[in-house]
Amino acid sequence: MQVNETLNEGLKRGYAIKLTAAELDAKVNEKLAEAQPDVEMKGFRKGKVPLALLKKQFGQRVMGEAMQESIDGAMNEHFEKTGDRPAMQPEVKMTNEDWKEGDDVEVSMTYEALPEIPEVDLSKIKLEKLVVKADDAAIDEALANLAENAQDFKSRKKGAKAKDGDQVVMDFVGKVDGEAFEGGAAEDYPLVLGSNSFIPGFEEQLVGVKAGEEKTVTVNFPENYQAEHLKGKEATFDCTIKDVKEPVAAEINDELATKFGAEDLDALKKQIAKRLEAEYAGASRAVMKRGLLDELDKMVSFDLPPSLVEAEAGQIAHQLWHEDNPDVQGHDHPEIETTDEHKKLAERRVRLGLLLAEIGQKAEVQVSDAEMTQAIMNQARQYPGQERQFFEFVQQNQQMQQQLRAPLFEDKVVDHIAEQAKVDEKEISKDELQKAVEALDDE
Template sequence: MQVTETLNEGLKRGYQITITADELDAKVKEKLTEAQPEIEMKGFRKGKVPMALLKKQFGTRLLGEVMQESVDGAMSEHLEATGDRPALQPEIKMEGENWKEGDDVVVSMSYEKLPEIEQPDLKEIALEKMVVSADEASVEEALNGLAEQAKSFKARRKGSKAKEGDQVVMDFVGKVDGEPFDGGSAEDFPLELGSGQFIPGFEEQLVGVKVNEEEPVAVTVTFPEEYQAEHLAGKEAVFECTIKEIKAPAAAELDDDLAKQFGSESLDALKAQIKERLEAEYAGAARAVMKRALLDKLDDLVSFDLPPTLVEAEASQIAHQLWHEENPDVHDHNHDPIEPTEEHNKLAVRRVKLGLLLAELGQKNEIQVSDAEMTQAILNQARQYPGKEREFFEFVQQNQQVQQQLRAPLFEDKVIDYVFELATITEVATDKDKLKEAVEALDEE
């Protein structure tokens, strides 16, 4: 077997691999000799079939298998000897259009190798960590939000008009072209005015109505063009609403009873839980801000050649994703090719560069995602499919690509945490508004 270098340009590598006919023949005979003791054939005892007959019967089929094994073996030996790590699966092409049995096999192998990456001095990295404490006002605001969730409605005095925020209890019948339609009727339906529960324009027309079980209120609306029920989309409908009750909202009392509704023993315990939850949210937001600052510093600290195919693939993916975000009505990929812009290419360079650096840091420092961490991540995802958690878990176990999609962010976070441990971090006390501004700035970049 002979391996000859044909390309050595930057990270691009090309080789010609020649496997002689004699080598292939020897390997075919080796496989036949290994299998001979177990082969039976008419006219011969088990294990006594002549080699010439075996080769005639099975040689051609084994030749293809031997060729593939030889090429794979040559590629593995080469990568092990050179230490090259291909950025993508090497491209293998067989040379010669008229190859026949008995000829040497010549294949070309090409790939872009991953660059050598020098680890920066992580201890020299200085970062600021925003620290926000949950003040009394924030706790009270969150507590009032819970009270709003737990609010009740109490009947208004007779003759009162419905206001924004009131609950109107009614029977209604919806008609299109004078005919009732499926799903357009209900009895004793409680509707909070201003909740946006019904199609646009419906709730506003009920502001000012009174209880009147004799004279229905006619509400005329037009279904949106994109309405989920296609037979109603864009059509005008009239709802005859019989108003039976009008109720005013009554906020829940901030007391121990409210706390018990949310699983706490007392109001003080609920406040403590709210404070803990808020500060955990602040810490998560502060980590995101500090992570961006770290990535910016790493981007400035390191420099190395990038595999062009990785950058091109990343730029195309970015362009495609952003195009779909700008065109949410297009759910398939039956559209014209999307050419990456200079901005897409710039972002792709950064992502590939930082992705390779973080991968290298993780590998050199033996950072791994444990089985327990993966299991927890899968369980967290499975909760998004109530009643089908087991099926989702089994699907992930059988799908390597999905496993990698779950493992990648876990691995990245562990590498980031490793760098945080080595970096010099200064805590800076601030307030939630400044933290919010810093988080919003992340989306603007």
């Protein structure tokens, strides 16, 4: 087997591989000899079929396998010998397309090698960790929001008219063609106007009613209404208004706390403080991660495989185009051209991606099965009712598994680097942290 270099330009590599006819024939004979003990043929005992007869019968079929195995073996031996790691799958093709049995097999192999990644002294990296404490003002604000969401209703003054957002308590009877229909009546029913919980057009007609008033509401059931006998039908509802109530925020007390699963108000405040500080810590980590990546980007410089940069730039351009055109869900759109800005961002991403992968490999960073399972479960929650199917889909899809594993691996490598780096804590306000997070999107 002959392997000769034909291209060595930057990270681009090219080789001509020649498998002589004699080597191929020897490989075919070797494979037939391996299979011979198990072959049965009329007129011969099992394992006693002559090699020449086997070759005549099965030689053509075995030759393709022998050719592929020989080329694969030559490629693997080449990569072991040179230490090259292809950035993407090597392109392999026969160069003597008019090949016939008895000829040498000539193959070209081209690829882009991954570059040598320089060593980085992680202890020289300086990072700033922003720390925000959950102060009383933030806790009170969160409590007020909880109270707003847990709103109550209290009766308006006698004679007050119902407004959008008010709760109207009423009895009603629904009729179609003058006849009451099943499920169309209720007593003391509390309906919040503007909640869109009734048939379209119903709630709007109750704006302005007063307690003690009787009101007939006329609506049309939608054509896609679930009850077949009511689809598209006009209906009237005779409503007796019993009370008109305005929304009021729930009182911030122990009773409110129990609604949210806490023993009392103090326990709820502690829960809120813990949740807020967890949110602040997550935001702070995102800011520190950007700072860490910026530092790494300044510290290293090496050649990048053009194919990886082009692929990443295309992906960035495609993603940004869809963000600018949210109405286009599929990929039936004009070809998207990459700009210098896309390529510059792609170079940064590829450089940092290769560097983090190298650091993680040397540090033996691993994503555990438990971490992967948790990531899949988190993703599956986006598909209510189909969690099991999603889980099984991911288990059978290597590409999807890689998409979920990659960010987990990157975060663990970032944590490993942060442990080696010099980290100074800086206590700031919630507003300052918010500005720092917003600045991430501006860059």
